[in-house]
Amino acid sequence: MLYRVYVALSMALVPFAAHLAIKKLRAAGLPAHRAHERLGHATQNRADGTLIWFHAASVGESLAVLALITRMSVALPDAHFLITSGTPTSAALIAQRMPPNCVHQFAPLDAPGPLKRFLRHWRPDAAVFVESELWPQMLRRTHDSGAAMALVNARLSEKSLQAWAKRPRLAAYLLEVFDLILTQNDAMAEAMVRIHAPPARVARGQNLKSFAGPLPRDEDLLFEARAALGHRPVWVAASTHAGEEQIALSAHKKLLKTHPDLMLILVPRHPERGTEVAQLIADTQMEYSCRSRGDMPGGAVYLADTLGELGNWFALSKIVFLGGSLMPIGGHNPFEVAQSGATVLSGNHVFNFAETYSAMEAAGAARLVADADDMAVQVDTLLRDDHARDKAVAASKGFAQQETGKLDTIAARLIKALRLA
DSSP states (O other): OHHHHHHHHHHHHHHHHHHHHHHHHHHTTOOHHHHGGGGTOOSSOOOSSOEEEEEOOSHHHHHHHHHHHHHHHHHOTTOEEEEEESOHHHHHHHHHHOOTTEEEEEOOOSSHHHHHHHHHHHOOSEEEEETTOOOHHHHHHHHHTTOEEEEEEEOOOHHHHHHHHTOHHHHHHHHTTOSEEEESSHHHHHHHHHTTOOGGGEEEOOOGGGGSOOOOOOHHHHHHHHHHHTTOOEEEEEEEOTTHHHHHHHHHHHHTTTOTTOEEEEEESSGGGHHHHHHHHHHTTOOEEEGGGTOOSOSSEEEOOOSSOHHHHHTTOSEEEESSSSSTTOOOOHHHHHHHTOEEEEOSOOGGGHHHHHHHHHHTSEEEOOSHHHHHHHHHHHHHOHHHHHHHHHHHHHHHHHHHTTHHHHHHHHHHHTTOO
16 A cells, blocks of 8 residues: 555656756756656667666766676676666766666656656666665566566665564565565675565675776876876875865874875865865865866865766875765775775774775774874874885785675676576
8 A cells, every 4th residue: 555655646746856856967967868867768779689777876886886787798798788877976977987788877767657668668677776776666667577676785774674664564565576685794684584575585795886896097197197296195085075174184284294295185075065175275274286177286285176086096195084984974985995006094984884894904904093183193104104004005905806706706696596597
C-alpha cells in the first residue's frame, strides 16, 4: 500500500520535481535537450547487443564504477554500458574518464512517465545500482522489465536503516529485486539482512572507491606549475568544506614560521565557493594566487578553485590533508590520494570510510589530526623527516595497489550473478 501511495504522489508531483531538476541542470550550463533526460528523454541511441546500466548518485559513486565498467569490458568485449547520475559535476567528470563503450545520461525522475520512457528506450539487460540509490519505482519497474539487478557498494546511514526497519514489508518488496547485494563491510551486510534483504543474496564486497584509479593529470599544466614552484616545499589541503579552510590556513600560518618558503595548495570541495575562500585567505593577510584567474602557484597560498584538476595538485606534493573530516561530514575518498603517491592526513570524522582509514592508519599510510595545531605538527614532521615521509608514502602506495588487485573478483562476481556470461 505504501508503494502505491508513493506512486500516486509521484504522479502528482512530477511536474514540480521536473521543473526544479531541469532548472538546476540548465543553471549549470547544460543544454535543454540534456536537461530533459531527467524526464526519460534519451539523447543517444541504444547500441545493439547487451546493455548493462550502472546508476550512481554523484561524483564519488560515478567515478568509482568506471574502473569496474572497464574491467567488466575485458570479460564482456561485446557489451555496452550506460551510466546515469544526477549532478552536472558528475556528468562532467564522467565524460573525462568514460571508456569508449559507455554513454552517460542523467537519471530519470522516480515517476511513471520518465521511467517508462527511459526503460522503453534503453532496455537494459542488467542494472547495477550503487551505494544507497534505492528509488522505489526505479527498482520495481527495472525488475519488471526483466533486467537482472545488483546493488554494489551498499551503504545506508543509520537514519536510513532505522527508517527502513519501520517499514519491513516495503523494504522486503524493494530489496527482493536484487540478484546480488554487495556491501562495503560485514556490519552493513548484517544490517541489510535485518531490514529484510534476501540473506542468500547478501555478501560483503569491497569499497568500490578503492578501484577508481589515479585521478587524471594535465602534464602541460604540471610542467608550468612545477616551474613556478621551483624548489619550494608544498602541502595540499583538498576537498575542504566550510569551517575547514580556516583550520588549514591557521596551520599553514604556523608552519610558515619554520618553513618560510612553504606553499599551501588549497582546494575547496565545491569550486563555486572560490570567492568565499579567497576572502578567508585575504583575511589572514597571506599572499595568494588563484587558479580560476589563470594564475600559476605563487604567494603563500594557491587557491585551486576549479573543477576536475585535483589530480594535478596531488601530483605536486607528498603530503595531502583530505577534508570533509574535521566537520561531521564523513570524509572523502583517501584512495585517490594514495594512488597519487602521497600520504594522507585527515580529521577524525571519517565514518564513510571508517574501515579504510583504520586499515591505512595501521599500515602507516594515513594520520588523523584533531585541529590546526595538530595539523601543523604532523605536516612539520613530514617536511623535516625525509625517512618518515618516504615510509608513509610507500605505505600509501602499497595499500592502494593491494586494494586495486581485488577488482577482478568483484567483476567476475557481478557477471555471474547478472547472468551475463
